[in-house]
Amino acid sequence: MTYCCAMRLRDGLICISDTRTNAGVDHISVFRKLYLFGVEGERFISIQTAGNLATTQAVIGHLQNQLDLKHEPNLYSVNSMFEMAELVGHTLKRVIMDVTTDQLEQSNYHCTILLSGQIQGEDIQLYNIYPQGNFINATSDTPFFQIGESKYGKPILDRALNYNTELDEALRCGLISFDSTLRSNVSVGLPLDACIYKKDSFAIPLSKRIHDDDPYFSSISKLWSDTLRQGLNGLPRPTEDYWQ
Template identity: 80%
Template structure:
C-alpha cells in the first residue's frame, strides 16, 4: 500500500508521500511515489501515486514520453491546471484500459493520483484524480487530499489543518499524520518524500527525502508520543456512571 497526502493552503502547497510498495508481505520495495515536473519561473507540478505500481509507472512514463517527444498536449504545453488534470486523467484511464479487456477486471489495475501545482497567471490547484480519469479539486473548505492508507492519519488533519494554516505548521501536522500511519500499518514505510512549494514562487523545490534516522522526524515522532501519553494521563477519570 501507500500513503500520500497533499495540501493546498493560503501560502502554498505541501506534498508528502511514503515509498513502500508491496506485492504480498514477502515482496516489499522502495519506490518513489512523488514526482515533480517544472519549468523554472513558469510552472511547478507534482504528481503523487497510489495503487497498482505498473499502472502508476506507466502513467508517469507516458507523461514523460510526451514531454521528451514533444507530443501535444503535454505537461508543459497545457494552458492551465484544469487542462493538466484532464491530460493526466485521460492518460491514467488509457493505461488501465490498455491492460484490461472488461470493466470488471479493471479494478485490479486501479490507481489514484494527486496532482498539484501552479501555472503562471493562475491560482495554485490540487486535484484528486480517480482511476476513471475524472477528478475533484481541493477548496478552501477542504484543503487537503489523501490517497492510499489514509484513515490512520486523517483524524489529526481533520482536527488541525485549515486553509490558512502556515506551511511550517502544515508540514508538521503532515509528518505527525505520517508518524501515526507508519506505526499502525506496516504497508506504509520510510523513507518519505516531502516537498513544500511557496505560492507564486515558481521555483523548483527539490524536496527532502526523510530517512528513518532523520533527526527532525525522529524528534517530533518521540515528542508527539510523549505529548499524547502525557495528554491521555491528564484527562479526568471516568465518572461513576461508566462503571455501572
C-alpha cells in the same frame, strides 16, 4: 500499500509520500511515488501516485515521453491546471484500458493520482484523479487530499489543519499524520519523500527524502507520543456512578 498526502494552503503546497511497495511479505521494495515537474518562472507540477505500480509507472512514463518528444498536449503546453488534470486523467484511463477493457479486471490495475501545482496567472490547484479519469478539486474548505492508506493519518489533519495554516505548522501536521500511519500499518514505510512549494515562486523545489534516522522526524515522533500520553493522563476520570 501506499500513503500520499497533499495540502493546498494559503501560502503554498506541501506534498508527502511514502516509498514502500508491498506484493507480499517476500516482496517489499522502495519506489518513488512523488514526481516533480516544472518550467522555472512559469509553472510547477507535483504528481503523487497510489495503486498498481505498473499502472503508475506507465502513466508517468507516458507523461514524460510526451515532454521528451514534444507531443501536445503535454504537462508544459496546457494552459491551465484544469486542462492538466484532464490530460493526466485521460492518460491514466487509457493506460488501464490498454491492459483490459473488462471492467471487473480493470480494478486489478487501478491507481489514483494527486496532481497539484501552479501555472503563471492562476492560483495553486490540487486535484484527486480517479482511475476512471474523472477528478475533484481541493477548496479552501477541504484543503487536503489523501490517497492510499489514509485512515490512520486523517484525524490529525481533520483536527489541526485548515487553509490558513502556516506552511511550517502544516509540515509538522503532515509528518505526524505519516508517523501515525507508519505505527499502525506495516504496508506503509520509510523513507518518505516530501516537498514544499511557496505560492507564486514558480520554482521547482527540491524534494527531501526522510529516512528512519532523520533526527527531526525522530524527535517529533517521540514528542508526539509523549504529548498524547500526557494529554490522556490529564483528562478527568469518570465519576464513580458513570457506569451505573
